[in-house]
Amino acid sequence: MASRPRRSQYLPQEIEPKWQKIWEEHGVMKASDGSPKPKFYDLVMYPYPSGELHMGHARNYVMGDALARMKRMQGFEVLHPFGWDAFGLPAENAAMKHPGLHPEKWTLDNIAESKRDLKMMGILYDWDREVTSCMPDYYRWTQWLFLLMLERGLAYRAKAPVNWCPVDKTVLANEQVINGRCWRHPDVEVEKRDLEQWFLRITDYADRLLDDLAALDRWPQKVRVMQTNWIGRSMGAEVDFPVDGLPGESVRIYTTRPDTLFGATFMVLAPEHPLVEKVTTEKHRARVRKYVEQARKETEIERLSTERDKTGVGTGGFAINPMNGEKIPMWVADYVLVTYGTGAIMAVPAHDERDFEFAQRYDLPIRQVISAPGENGPLRQAYEGPGVLVNSGPFNGLESSVAFEKICDWLESAGIGKRSVKYRLRDWLISRQRYWGAPIPVVYCPTHGIVPVPADQLPVELPPEYKPLSEQPDWYRTTCPIGGEEARRETDTMDTFIDSSWYFLRYASPHDERSAFDPELANHWMAVDQYTGGVEHAILHLLYSRFFTKVLHDAGLLEVTEPFARLFNQGMVKRFGQVMAKSAGNGVSIAQLSSEQGADAGRVYEMFIGPPEEDVEWNEAGLNGVVKFLQRVWRLVLEPESIDMEAGAVVAVDAGVLRRRVAQTVGRVTEHYDELRFNTAVAFLMELANTMQDYLQGGGARDADWDSAVRVLITLLDPLAPHVCEEMWERLGEKGLLADAPWPVFEAAVAAEPKVTLVVQVAGKVRDRLEVDTGLSEGDAVAAALASQKVRGALDGRSPSKVVYVPDRLINLVP
RNA sequence: GUCGGCGUGGCGGAAUGGCAGACGCGCCAGCCUUAGGAGCUGGUGCCCGAAAGGGCGUGGAGGUUCAAAUCCUCUCGCCGACACCA
Numbered sequence: 001m002a003s004r005p006r007r008s009q010y011l012p013q014e015i016e017p018k019w020q021k022i023w024e025e026h027g028v029m030k031a032s033d034g035s036p037k038p039k040f041y042d043l044v045m046y047p048y049p050s051g052e053l054h055m056g057h058a059r060n061y062v063m064g065d066a067l068a069r070m071k072r073m074q075g076f077e078v079l080h081p082f083g084w085d086a087f088g089l090p091a092e093n094a095a096m097k098h099p100g101l102h103p104e105k106w107t108l109d110n111i112a113e114s115k116r117d118l119k120m121m122g123i124l125y126d127w128d129r130e131v132t133s134c135m136p137d138y139y140r141w142t143q144w145l146f147l148l149m150l151e152r153g154l155a156y157r158a159k160a161p162v163n164w165c166p167v168d169k170t171v172l173a174n175e176q177v178i179n180g181r182c183w184r185h186p187d188v189e190v191e192k193r194d195l196e197q198w199f200l201r202i203t204d205y206a207d208r209l210l211d212d213l214a215a216l217d218r219w220p221q222k223v224r225v226m227q228t229n230w231i232g233r234s235m236g237a238e239v240d241f242p243v244d245g246l247p248g249e250s251v252r253i254y255t256t257r258p259d260t261l262f263g264a265t266f267m268v269l270a271p272e273h274p275l276v277e278k279v280t281t282e283k284h285r286a287r288v289r290k291y292v293e294q295a296r297k298e299t300e301i302e303r304l305s306t307e308r309d310k311t312g313v314g315t316g317g318f319a320i321n322p323m324n325g326e327k328i329p330m331w332v333a334d335y336v337l338v339t340y341g342t343g344a345i346m347a348v349p350a351h352d353e354r355d356f357e358f359a360q361r362y363d364l365p366i367r368q369v370i371s372a373p374g375e376n377g378p379l380r381q382a383y384e385g386p387g388v389l390v391n392s393g394p395f396n397g398l399e400s401s402v403a404f405e406k407i408c409d410w411l412e413s414a415g416i417g418k419r420s421v422k423y424r425l426r427d428w429l430i431s432r433q434r435y436w437g438a439p440i441p442v443v444y445c446p447t448h449g450i451v452p453v454p455a456d457q458l459p460v461e462l463p464p465e466y467k468p469l470s471e472q473p474d475w476y477r478t479t480c481p482i483g484g485e486e487a488r489r490e491t492d493t494m495d496t497f498i499d500s501s502w503y504f505l506r507y508a509s510p511h512d513e514r515s516a517f518d519p520e521l522a523n524h525w526m527a528v529d530q531y532t533g534g535v536e537h538a539i540l541h542l543l544y545s546r547f548f549t550k551v552l553h554d555a556g557l558l559e560v561t562e563p564f565a566r567l568f569n570q571g572m573v574k575r576f577g578q579v580m581a582k583s584a585g586n587g588v589s590i591a592q593l594s595s596e597q598g599a600d601a602g603r604v605y606e607m608f609i610g611p612p613e614e615d616v617e618w619n620e621a622g623l624n625g626v627v628k629f630l631q632r633v634w635r636l637v638l639e640p641e642s643i644d645m646e647a648g649a650v651v652a653v654d655a656g657v658l659r660r661r662v663a664q665t666v667g668r669v670t671e672h673y674d675e676l677r678f679n680t681a682v683a684f685l686m687e688l689a690n691t692m693q694d695y696l697q698g699g700g701a702r703d704a705d706w707d708s709a710v711r712v713l714i715t716l717l718d719p720l721a722p723h724v725c726e727e728m729w730e731r732l733g734e735k736g737l738l739a740d741a742p743w744p745v746f747e748a749a750v751a752a753e754p755k756v757t758l759v760v761q762v763a764g765k766v767r768d769r770l771e772v773d774t775g776l777s778e779g780d781a782v783a784a785a786l787a788s789q790k791v792r793g794a795l796d797g798r799s800p801s802k803v804v805y806v807p808d809r810l811i812n813l814v815p
Numbered sequence: 816g817u818c819g820g821c822g823u824g825g826c827g828g829a830a831u832g833g834c835a836g837a838c839g840c841g842c843c844a845g846c847c848u849u850a851g852g853a854g855c856u857g858g859u860g861c862c863c864g865a866a867a868g869g870g871c872g873u874g875g876a877g878g879u880u881c882a883a884a885u886c887c888u889c890u891c892g893c894c895g896a897c898a899c900c901a
Contacts, residue, residue: 009853225819226896234900255901268901310899340900347901353816354899424900538896608839610827615894622827624852625839631853643855680829683838690838697855 010634012598016723020119029068029124033521035077041525042068043564045533045541046083046131046503048090049110053117054587055602055618056573056580060532062603063570063612063676065123066719067530070673073715073743079525080124081507083131084111087139087437087496095436095466102466103436107134117590121599122722129510133499138506139438140459141516142499145548147441147452148555154201157450160429164193171195171433192296198431198440198492202547206231206423208561209546218566220613223538230539232424237408238342239417241267243279244318244327251275251319251330254341254422257351258411259403261323262392263369264346265359267330268312270338271295279330281316288313288332295334310335310358321346322416323407324393333358341422349382356382367391370400428544430495435466437493445480445487454481460489469493500541501548504528504563519557526558527565532676535569542567568676571615573606580618588618600721601627607678607720629686630724633717636692637710637728643696653695655705661691662709666744669716678720685717712744 023029044064047057068080084107091103111132118125131138149155162171165182171193182188202209210231213224236256243249251267269276271292280288291313312333319330328346335354336345349359350368356379359366369391372383386400395403411417431440439460441453453460463475469491470476476489502516508525509518542564549563572579575586593602605626610616635642653661665688672681692709700706710732718725718736729736 222819222896229818229897232900236901253901257901335899335901337900345901352901354901357899422900535895608827614821614828617827619827619840621840628853629839679827680838683829686838 009631010724010727012600012723013595015727016120016122016594016599019723019726020122022726023122023124024119027128029072029078029080030126030128031079031081032077033524037075037077039079039525039529040068040071040076041079041528041530042071043079043081043504043507043528043531045531045537046085046500047114048088049084049086049107049114050090050582051110051113052582053114053590054580054582055590055593055606056575056587058121058123058590058602059573059606060534060570061118061121061123062606062720063568063678064530064532065121066603066607066673066678067676068124069719069722070670070743073718073741075742079129079507080126081129081131081510082118082125082127083129083503083507084114084133085496085500085503086111086132086134087493087499089434089436092434092436092466104134120590120594121603129507131503131506131510133438133496133503134436136459136461137511137513138503139499141506142438142494142502143441143453143458143460144455144516145502146438146494146498147455147458149200149551150442150452152551152555154204154551155430156199156201157196158199159194160197160199161192162195162197164191164195166191197429198494199427199429200547202428202544203423203425205547205550206233206425208550209425209543212546212550212562216562216564216567219564220535220567220569223535223542223567223569226538227543230425230543234422234424236420236422237411237417238420239322239346239411241319241322241328241346243275243330244320246278249275249278251279251344252342253344253346254420255346255348257348257404258407258417259389259395259398259400260348260351260369261321261346261407262389262395263348263350263367264321264328265349265365265367266328266347267319268333268336268345268347268355268358269315269330270336270343271332271334272338273332273336273343275344276315276332279315279317279319280332284314284316288315291332310354310361312358312362314362322411322414329364331358331362339426340424350379351382351384353382353384428495428547430498431492432495433468433470433491434493435462435468437496438499439469440490440492440494442490443478443480443487444490445482445485447485448480448482451481451487457481497540497544501544502552504531504545505552505558517557522557523559527560527563530566530568530676531564532568532570534572538569568613570612571610573609573616573618575618577617579615597623597627598630598723600724601630604630604682604717604720608682609679611679612676629689630721632693633689633713634724634728636689636696637714638731640696640702640706643693653691653698653700655695655700655703658691658695658700658705658709661688662705662712665716666712670743673719681716682720685713688713688716715741715744 042064044060064080068078072078086107091107094106095101095103133139133142146155164171165185165188167182167185167188182190210228210233213219213227216224234256236254237258238252238254239258239261240250240252243251251269253267255261269279272295276288276292291311310333312331312335315330315332317330318327320326321328331347335358336343345355347355347358347364348369349355349364349366351370356366358364366379368379368383369389370383370385370387371390372379372385372387389395389398389400389403392398392403395406398406408417408419412419439462441458441460443451443453445451463469463472465472469489472491476491478487478489479485480487505517505522505526508521509515512518545563549558550561552558553561574580575588578584578586580587588602590599590602593599601623605623606616608626609618609622665684668684669681672678672684688709692706692713695706695709696702711734714725714728714732714736718741726736729741735741
């Protein structure tokens with residue numbers, strides 16, 4: 001140990017646990033429902049409880065925490081809750097791997113571990129409001145919401161093709177099918193089975209889910225585009241094509257290009273289309289059956305691949321094009337999907353790439369009906385653009401967009417077709433043949449059919465034994481709630497995305513035993529003011545939550561129609577070029593960081609490392625830089641006399657410059673925190689620290705200006721490095737967060753830019769400086785300057801080689 | 816293929832029409848020191864120059880503007896999402 005007096009350093013290992021304990025004892029982040037303060041709902045996506053956390057997980061929690069702390073200091077009543085998306089497959093996998101381990105135990109153990117790490121990072125949540133989706137007091141209300149959907153006609157049962165493992169006798173998720181085989185039995189081919197499944201009618205809300213996106217102007221553009229594409233609304237027409245030789249029979253097709261109807265040279269039915277058998281002639285029957293059988297076996301993924309050549313078979317049957325009475329051959333091909341539109345299309349090879357490819361392969365006729373600019377002679381590829389109609393009888397000469405409307409009018413008046421809107425969004429299949437989920441609360445009664453479990457009998461609790469519900473007769477045997485007959489419970493559980501579609505409402509009244517949420521409290525806290533989480537949820541979770549919110553609004557239980565006012569997707573943390581993950585073995589453990597550089601350093605570093613929406617690479621050297629910064633702040637605040645003054649500062653910072661820097665920092669840091677631009681906020685704090693150091697080294701007095709700089713520095717840094725800041729407050733003999741240290745306000749008098757200066761330079765020689773009133777925009781200020789006598793004189797008829805607009809604050813900061 | 820995003824020093828990145836490279840890392844030189852992965856000072860885009868100073872510079876090519884990393888057109892490269900939706 002050195003005997004020379006050391007500069008003091010703070011020891012995170014000592015002060016961090018100390019403050020974490022104090023915060024917990026004082027319930028610092030508990031949200032009060034009846035507070036007169038304006039509310040701020042700061043939410044991070046609740047995670048799947050995966051156990052020990054690393055710094056990859058920490059990034060968005062630190063962002064959420066920093067914002068919560070700032071908003072609290074700004075006088076908001078902050079709701080910053082946390083919970084666990086606790087149902088799901090990983091728990092079942094763990095249970096299968098370790099016989100005797102129950103998914104619930106595994107899950108709750110993981111939660112305890114994760115929770116410890118969050119606390120170790122100094123993240124403050126209102127733990128009184130913690131929700132855990134796998135607990136009966138939560139899933140009871142998930143079940144209640146299902147019943148609400150059922151009551152409102154939004155839940156229904158229908159047959160759907162599913163992946164079935166014949167050995168496990170269960171349905172598999174798409175992710176569990178590997179090369180057409182069961183993930184747990186690599187020798188066993190997965191079967192496609194049509195099974196009765198539960199669906200939610202999200203398509204009823206397609207228009208509203210799409211149209212309301214426009215109002216979400218504080219969502220990333222990217223997410224709105226993704227949702228728009230996912231919903232995929234298209235405008236077109238349905239048209240009936242009579243089947244030749246089968247009077248009264250017709251095939252309905254859907255097209256977005258009714259203006260190309262005269263170019264239909266064949267028709268294609270999806271293999272599953274109900275009329276395939278009927279229109280097929282005897283001669284073609286065997287081949288068609290074989291093709292249909294083959295198509296059924298293929299997975300969705302194989303079928304939808306564009307890489308693949310299109311295949312199909314002729315049925316021998318013909319349809320009549322209602323526009324011109326022409327007989328066109330009917331084909332069956334798997335590039336037409338039974339689940340979209342009407343499951344049948346008219347093929348217009350001249351104006352559709354896919355039809356063109358198919359026509360070429362099977363030598364089917366191609367007839368151009370839209371003139372392509374600069375093209376004559378036979379088309380070498382499909383022309384999908386707009387143009388003037390040709391070969392289209394009475395509609396020749398019309399522009400395609402006009403023809404679209406005229407032909408639709410004609411179809412409607414002739415009664416053979418109508419305008420139609422279609423979506424690519426499908427209804428939401430929510431039943432899962434899994435144990436670890438919320439049981440779907442219905443009973444099958446031989447007399448009364450599907451009977452919802454009465455709300456006062458909820459929850460339908462999971463049986464204690466971990467075993468498929470369909471193999472637990474003691475559990476599923478029950479009586480009909482209506483007539484008391486012997487009945488059977490639904491043995492499917494719900495998709496975990498249902499759990500997460502409403503958890504943000506439960507936080508408003510987490511212990512309510514009479515309802516899923518107290519409408520009054522939910523209306524008080526909603527909408528979420530800031531929602532932060534990974535972009536991987538850009539579609540599913542965010543779309544489902546929007547759907548649930550709208551349904552609850554329609555049911556009169558919620559005022560808002562959108563749950564999340566502002567959305568932010570943080571980037572991922574990488575190390576050694578890979579995303580930090582337990583499986584990759586490259587995670588920086590929170591426990592270890594905490595015992596070495598400290599949680600504060602980790603927090604500040606992770607915010608400083610790069611733009612919050614970008615992926616960033618963790619590196620130790622950068623972390624050490626932040627450690628140095630925090631230690632420097634510690635010395636500036638607590639022992640400024642230790643700052644070496646011998647060298648003297650070359651740039652003398654006087655009190656005026658210091659004051660100005662302080663005011664500027666308050667303004668910029670506040671603004672950047674609000675926009676979650678933490679990387680630049682940290683840079684501004686470092687600049688302030690640099691200026692303060694220059695001030696001391698230039699012999700600046702430790703007077704009121706200095707004290708105010710110190711106070712501002714600690715306050716602004718507090719949301720990111722709360723432990724060390726609280727410790728500094730205490731050592732200065734002042735109150736910190738616990739006493740609601742107010743957030744500094746940008747002092748308008750100093751902040752305002754009273755003037756700007758234009759520096760005019762001609763040929764690098766002639767210079768002039770001109771002060772311009774503020775109130776003028778930059779462009780106007782420059783124009784005014786260029787028009788002024790003073791500048792005109794300096795220019796002497798030449799044009800300026802350089803005009804620089806310098807805001808006053810910069811001129812004063814940079815001598 | 817379609818849609819979206821991004822290209823700036825040795826590195827992470829600032830600057831969203833107004834001093835390009837803030838802030839940090841790294842590196843160079845020096846200081847201090849019972850020596851140390853500590854602290855302090857100065858330097859650090861590239862080229863010419865002893866310096867003063869000058870020239871060039873935000874993937875590339877054009878354009879708009881007094882002024883462009885920023886806006887527009889084309890182009891090259893990387894990343895992401897969707898992917899036969901008729």
